[in-house]
Amino acid sequence: MIETLIDPADGPERRAEKLLTIATALMRRMERVTDDSGAAYAQFQRAALLEEQVRDRTRDLERALSLLNASNARLAEAKAEAETARQNLANAIETIQEGFALFDREDRLVMCNSRFGMHMLDLRGKLTPGLPFADYVERVSRSAFLALPETETPEAWVVRRMQRHQDRHVIFNVRMIRDHWVQVSEHRTADGGTVILQTDVTDIIRAERHERGKLLDDQARVIRATLDHINQGVAIFDRGGRLIGWNQRLSDLLSLPAGRLRMGASFDQLLNRIRAALAFGAGMTEARLMDWVAAGGRQGALSFSVRQGGGPILDVFAQAMPDGGFVMSFTDVTAEREALEALSRAKETLEARVTERTLELQDALAHAERANASRSRFVAAASHDLLQPLSAAKLFLSAIEPAGLADPARVALEKAQNALISVEGILDALLDISKLESGKAAVSVGPVRLGRLLAQLHEEFAPMAAAKGLRLRVLPCGAVVESDPVYLRRILQNLIGNAIRYTDAGRVLVGARRQGAQVVVEVRDTGPGIPAEAQDDIFKEFHRLNARASASEGMGLGLAIVQRACVLLDHPLGLTSHLGRGTTFRVHLPLAGPLAAELPPAPRTAPPEHAPGFESRIVFLVENDADLRRAMGLTLERWGLGVLEAASGEEAFALIEEIGILPDLFLVDQQLGQGMDGLAFLTALHTRHGALPARLITADRAPELAGAARAAGIGLIQKPIDADSLRKALAAL
Template sequence: MRRVEQVTDDSVAAYAQFQRAAMLEDQVSARTRDLERALDLLNQSNARLAEANRETEAARQNLADAIETVQEGFALFGPDEVLVMCNSRFGMHMLDLRDHLKAGLSFDDYVERVSRSRYLALPEGETPEIWAVRRRKRHLDRHVIFNVRLIWNRWLQISEHRTANGGTVIIQMDVTDIIRLEREARGRMLDDQARIIRATLDHISQGVCIFDAERRLVGWNERLGDLLAIPMQRFRLGVGFGTLMERLESEITFGEGMTAQRFADWVLSGPGRAALGFELQRGTLILQADAQEMPDGGFVVSFTDISAERAARSALSAVNETLEARVMERTLELADALTDAERANASRARFVAAASHDLLQPLSAAKLFIGSIAAEALEPFAREAVQKAQNALDSVEGILGALLDISKLESGRVAVSPGPVRLDRILGPLREEFAAIAAAKGLRLTVMPCSAVVISDPAYLRRILQNLIGNAVRYTMTGRVLVGARRQGGMIRLEVHDTGPGIAEEDQDAIFREFHRLNAPASASEGMGLGLAIVERACAALGHPLGLQSEPGRGSCFMLQLAVADGPGEANLPAPRPLVAPQHGTQDRIAFLVENEPDLRRAMGLLLEKWGMSVLDAGTGEEAAALIEEIGILPDVFLVDHQLGDGMSGLEFIQLMRARYGALPACLITAQRTPALATACEAAGVQRFLKPIDARALEGWLSALPPAA
């Protein structure tokens, strides 16, 4: 330092070097202290690492000790499929693997060595390579459990599970004792089942034999020997199917459609056989054989004795033949009786129609004769007698009309023509018809207005309601009669209520029979009990449901249900006829009467002359045509009977006259009430009057005719 201080210029560089040396010494000292601290830290880390290694080794040893204490074989393979560790029990069942079960063994090598171990009992027909392939496939599952069979009839249960990091844990458990116990239990169960099956087979009435898939006898019962007459000593386990076939071919006759060869072909056809059934006969014994395949490829054949059933069937067949003969005999008798009844019914219908027609002729004459009497010129006693005679003839007319209706309805010859019908055009005239009758008895008749359009036959609907209202007025002594209509969906229900005596429930069916009346005298003036019979049959022909509600002492209600017509339906309906036609009178008119019955012609002539008309008459159409040609006078109106004998009919005569002389007014007088004739008259524009003739209606029609030009 003295030299440095002494030297000023030359020693400047030396001083700088000194400063650098001092600085280096300080840095070396700092680095030395850092290295010492780093060395201390390294020593501490080494100490901790050594401690961790000791702990790891201790843990590994503890894990190995713990694994070793496990009663099952345990092995752990890492995610790389390499053995990490295993215990001594893992290889105890395959001693030839123990030396190879060390850490680092790959899973494929492990499987390969197991598949070739002499302690492994491979399944029949399986090679080590095939077993190894199946084992590796199972290894692909995350969890798998299966059994492996070893030699000396020992069994291992292998449980394989994946760990969270992709490793594999394999656990081996010796389940030999468990499997042996299960087999013993299964054997006892099979023995018990065999005893139960044996007891069942011995107690059933069928003969049964069971064959396995190799067609060897494995089961039978004593009943089989009885049915086939085979000694039980011939039945032994393992006996082939041929033994049974020998017996079947030698002493058994096969039923229709079956042969021994066909049965043998069924047995030899193998799995998939359909059930087979056939009959056998051994002497008088008839057997039903049923062959059925079993799931294992074997089959069972049962034999049932059906001799009694066949005998019963034969007896039943004989009885059936006898019964069939008796039934046929009875059927023929019933057919003859039915034919006779139909013939009698047709004869009755023809008789009623003919008798009614024959009766209508004199009845019409009687009514016309009485109508021609000037009541004003008679004494009071004679006038009363004439009125009573008129009433009696009206009653007879009503009865005849009812009989004709019943005859047509019962014979099925009635022809109904359902169509749109406005109810007010039916109810309005009925209100006026019965109003006076009800008022005379002190009853209040109410007919509610209804303009609904229904589907029905107007003529028969009017007759139905006329009979119902007439009965209500006839049998009601005090109170009222109400007629109304209720709408129910697409239907209209017509109801006729009365406050009459009512009808007991036990009599409600009887009132619809002919000539049946409750608590009323059998008087023609009070009706003969045909009205409700006509109502019921007409409703049946039209398809109108008919109902009745009644309580004795409180009155009755008859109900009739009709379908409402679709749409308005009124445009096509005929316009209502005026209630009062314009009157032009009958004086000074010429009427030509064509009637083949002399009495009726005479009565009709008297009535027409009473009305101030001049009358020409003839008995047939031919006579009338000749008379007109002879005198050269055309009448103002023709009144023609329809049935004029063997010549032309009344309608044909009218058409002939109109063809010759133009559209002359004409009416047809007939007792024939067929719809065909009514249609023909309407088409020809001819007025039709039914016998017996209503004199007031005829006079009204004649008065309404326009005056002659």
């Protein structure tokens, strides 16, 4: 009951006063009560006991009051410390240079410093605690100090800003008026709140812009220096067809005073200044060119030629740029065109010149026959010099388009090509004989699948036999023999080729049969036969039976090569012939494995046609012979390739360093005169720039050079070079 009368909220004095009042009331009550049976004394005892209990309870209350006072004191101290900490936090965030704001997990502003929103003066006084984040974003979007993009509305900006707010961490830049920039960094706190930092990055962005401008200026100077140093005239137009860049070479080629080329001049204005003296090449008209320009180059690259009166002939190449503009380059090809015209004028006398050169070669070979050792050294030393002009002549002829020639000229061109093919075959045979007689021929004997080799030879000679009306039959064979595959193929090539060449009617049969531990390959024909007294002479160089075949059909070297190769490989060679009934040649080959069932034919690989993508490639041609370099360059350019030329390895490296561009592939002659040779140049090139597509051009058939090139990962192109072999080499690369 006493507990209910005492209010815990009362102070100690009030509690003591209440207790005294209660005790006094109880004492008065006890004095008034009388009990005749002696109960008064008991009442007194109970009152005394009650007073003792009251005193105990009073002491308990006093102790509780003391504890309460201590708790209140500690609470007051905690509140003071919290207020101090809050003030310290406010002072701390006020000292940082960035704008700072803290939103709670309900996205309401808890506190911010005076720099928060410092670039938006119209927000001062509106950023108060309790402000919702969405209202804050809305007010920012309406600020007069926010510079929105022209295509963006405040509402769209709010949507994009709220989307970014969904991420835990986000950093972005906001543009203000007067070219000021603020970087906003927003991060989530552990309790789900949000901290926002605003940093003025105006100086940084302006510095970056300045550096970017300097970089663009430097790039512009580099581009200008490059344009001024290249041999082509270059004109650059924007998407509106206005001139925005050119080099001095352009005004030289178009015979335009420098003052006529001005920034912003339209393409039509430029064309008007040269229209009177301009003559377009075949396939191009002014209307077509203007249509291409009007289309902004979307019709693909454009290539044509023009000529100003009697001035130079210019090759023009126009191509669109990614920004909608286009660039046009002008290249002076007068010298090349004049060379082609000179070659066209000389085609009628070319056959006589080749014949004269062939006679000179025959005289040299006759002299070499009288002195065998001298002949071998001469052929080895002269091979490169002979193959150089032969390669150049073949490439020059291949650069001539037969479609535009008159019939007599086309016939003369075909005869010249056939004569060069004949000379090439003679040189190959001479080189083979030179190697075989000098003992320098390297053989690699191993298992050879005879059936596959015979099938390949059948495909090779079938057209030749069909052209003469002969039946060429090659019997299947499953034998595996021990021989050198290269020389065995050359032996059988010469035997089959001779059989077809000297057989006018009937057939040529090629087959193999087992004879003990050997396989005998026979080549039978139904030709005129060989007299017994002439059967030894046919294996001599330059000996042709009855001398009835023309020089284009061979110079009598095939059987000489067959005999020497068979001796080198230890393959016995036999001959049986009957006049008027035909001839049979036999080659005895050691058997490498048992005769098995007919092996499946080897997969046929179609010869490479025109390799795709030529027109986007750049070839670096390193050749010290000017005529051969010019011939190969014309051929490559006719196929649509870009060509860079150098006469030596040192000049090639200097040109690469000057232009700063690595071509797509390299064609390098082995003999470059003084200084490094071709293999040394390609090795140094791979060391500097890594493995690059390359081919080494050489007339040297020494196995040492082939092995060194193979070890370096470099393929070979043997001279003499013709258009087909060059195209196949490029296609392989």
